[in-house]
Amino acid sequence: MASHMETRARALGISGKSGGNGLVGHLSASIRRPEFWAYSTWLDIVTRYRRTRLGLAWLLLPTFVFITVLGNVYSLLMGFSVAEYLPYLGLGYACWRFMLMCINESSTVFRSHKAFIMDGRVRLTDYVLRAIAKPMFFFAFALVVVVGVLIWSPAVGWLGILSLVATLPVLVVNMVWISFCVALLGARFPDTSEFIGTLLVVGFLLTPILWHVERFPADTTRGFLARMNPAFHLIDFVRAPALGQMPETTSLFVVAGLTVGGWLLMGVLYRRYARFVPLWI
Amino acid sequence: MSVHIRVKDVTLDVPFYEQAPSGTRSWVGTLLGAAFSPPRRRFARILDHVSFDIDSGSRVALLGRNGAGKTTLLRVLSGAFQPTSGVLEVSGARQALLNLGLGFNSEATLVENIFLRATAMGIAPAQIREMVPQILEFSGLGEVAQRRLSTLSSGQRMRLGFAISTSVQHDIMLMDEWFGAGDAGFVNKARARLNDRVASSQIVVLASHNFQMLRKVCDSGIVLEQGKVAFTGEVNAAIEAYKKIYRAAPKAEKKAA
Numbered sequence: 072m073a074s075h076m077e078t079r080a081r082a083l084g085i086s087g088k089s090g091g092n093g094l095v096g097h098l099s100a101s102i103r104r105p106e107f108w109a110y111s112t113w114l115d116i117v118t119r120y121r122r123t124r125l126g127l128a129w130l131l132l133p134t135f136v137f138i139t140v141l142g143n144v145y146s147l148l149m150g151f152s153v154a155e156y157l158p159y160l161g162l163g164y165a166c167w168r169f170m171l172m173c174i175n176e177s178s179t180v181f182r183s184h185k186a187f188i189m190d191g192r193v194r195l196t197d198y199v200l201r202a203i204a205k206p207m208f209f210f211a212f213a214l215v216v217v218v219g220v221l222i223w224s225p226a227v228g229w230l231g232i233l234s235l236v237a238t239l240p241v242l243v244v245n246m247v248w249i250s251f252c253v254a255l256l257g258a259r260f261p262d263t264s265e266f267i268g269t270l271l272v273v274g275f276l277l278t279p280i281l282w283h284v285e286r287f288p289a290d291t292t293r294g295f296l297a298r299m300n301p302a303f304h305l306i307d308f309v310r311a312p313a314l315g316q317m318p319e320t321t322s323l324f325v326v327a328g329l330t331v332g333g334w335l336l337m338g339v340l341y342r343r344y345a346r347f348v349p350l351w352i
Numbered sequence: 353m354s355v356h357i358r359v360k361d362v363t364l365d366v367p368f369y370e371q372a373p374s375g376t377r378s379w380v381g382t383l384l385g386a387a388f389s390p391p392r393r394r395f396a397r398i399l400d401h402v403s404f405d406i407d408s409g410s411r412v413a414l415l416g417r418n419g420a421g422k423t424t425l426l427r428v429l430s431g432a433f434q435p436t437s438g439v440l441e442v443s444g445a446r447q448a449l450l451n452l453g454l455g456f457n458s459e460a461t462l463v464e465n466i467f468l469r470a471t472a473m474g475i476a477p478a479q480i481r482e483m484v485p486q487i488l489e490f491s492g493l494g495e496v497a498q499r500r501l502s503t504l505s506s507g508q509r510m511r512l513g514f515a516i517s518t519s520v521q522h523d524i525m526l527m528d529e530w531f532g533a534g535d536a537g538f539v540n541k542a543r544a545r546l547n548d549r550v551a552s553s554q555i556v557v558l559a560s561h562n563f564q565m566l567r568k569v570c571d572s573g574i575v576l577e578q579g580k581v582a583f584t585g586e587v588n589a590a591i592e593a594y595k596k597i598y599r600a601a602p603k604a605e606k607k608a609a
Binding site (some may be wrong): 106114115119122187188192193324346350 | 451471
């Protein structure tokens with residue numbers, strides 16, 4: 072254990088000079104010590120289902136029911152074959168739920184860890200990772216169901232399933248910066264979590280998860296508006312290759328831009344505002 | 353490297369929210385006012401150009417009236433708050449004994465909770481495994497180790513929290529009040545453990561209003577008044593200085609009235 076540590080704070084911002092105070096230093100220190108955020112989150116999930124009869128099966132059931140029941144109904148409504156529609160809906164829904172949970176959890180994460188922060192544990196990356204770890208566990212379980220559906224469906228090839236190995240990390244990396252920014256925003260403005268709650272309900276129906284974006288070609292106004300939605304690009308980036316299609320070129324650019332720009336934004340915000348978080352909450 | 357704390361000209365401004373003043377109204381008016389008047393965001397200067405040095409071997413009593421900034425200063429020393437201006441330099445591993453029930457999961461078992469708390473304190477998993485039997489023995493809860501935490505009484509939970517928090521020795525100990533948790537048998541055990549921790553740590557900062565205990569534990573004192581350092585020096589002199597402040601206070605308030 073490091074027995075010596077030196078903390079220097081200056082009037083304007085923190086210079087990441089010592090390497091321990093900046094975002095990169097904090098993040099790598101947090102990732103090197105996963106006990107705090109991973110173990111406690113896992114314990115949260117496990118203990119939640121400890122009282123139930125079905126136990127951890129509750130992690131699989133909601134996704135399974137959603138995909139099979141809703142998939143069968145909506146494939147008819149939307150005019151697709153079940154073999155095509157179930158994988159489409161399943162992947163879209165799993166990704167959406169993951170994104171939704173990340174954003175929801177992180178909007179209140181600093182406030183809910185106030186006791187820890189007031190105790191002097193100010194490595195904020197720990198808490199954000201905690202907010203992401205929980206959705207990650209749920210996402211992993213949902214993926215078990217989704218991959219099952221992908222294997223079952225005759226419309227999906229093995230290459231498509233393997234593409235998830237490459238595309239899912241990109242989604243996770245994006246959720247890291249989004250969660251960071253939402254967490255900082257949520258610490259300063261308690262309105263954030265309310266606002267996001269509203270946005271996410273509408274977002275599910277507005278984002279092409281139940282329906283196909285082909286309904287709105289890119290050159291129409293509605294199609295343009297649908298493509299203003301970053302969630303669509305992130306989801307389609309994962310979904311399209313798995314279903315054996317290429318995502319739209321715009322999606323590739325948007326995802327690349329989001330990844331680079333988002334991490335830069337997160338670095339700037341963390342450096343500028345992280346030290347105020349204990350005062351805000 | 354020596355263990356020390358240097359506080360140089362530290363000022364801390366804290367934002368807070370204030371409701372617009374509303375005279376005494378009917379209860380309907382009060383409720384409507386609470387719902388519709390938006391709070392205003394303002395800043396308060398909690399610490400005002402605070403400077404002092406604490407060297408290795410010091411036992412420092414932190415004195416001051418309610419709201420003088422004692423807890424805030426401890427939070428600055430623990431690293432939770434960063435000063436708005438000024439320089440804080442802390443050398444040595446520090447531990448804040450401020451919150452015993454921190455981060456418990458009441459649905460998890462006692463052993464799981466020990467892991468949970470100890471990882472939050474930054475202890476390596478291998479070390480925690482060795483600590484578990486000691487902690488259970490000290491808290492006297494070995495028989496219920498596999499039960500859920502929620503089945504424990506609040507006193508038992510305090511005992512567990514105390515046993516975990518004090519299981520590791522740090523160079524610097526920050527305390528808000530001296531803990532005397534549990535029933536008579538445990539209080540003695542807790543006092544002995546705390547005495548031992550205090551004796552083997554290099555710096556202790558203890559905020560309290562219990563003069564008798566402060567005289568016994570501390571050798572020097574810092575008196576805070578409205579965010580400023582009013583006195584630093586030997587502990588008995590500090591207690592006298594503090595008494596003077598709170599005796600003088602009512603007079604000043606009377607004059608103002």
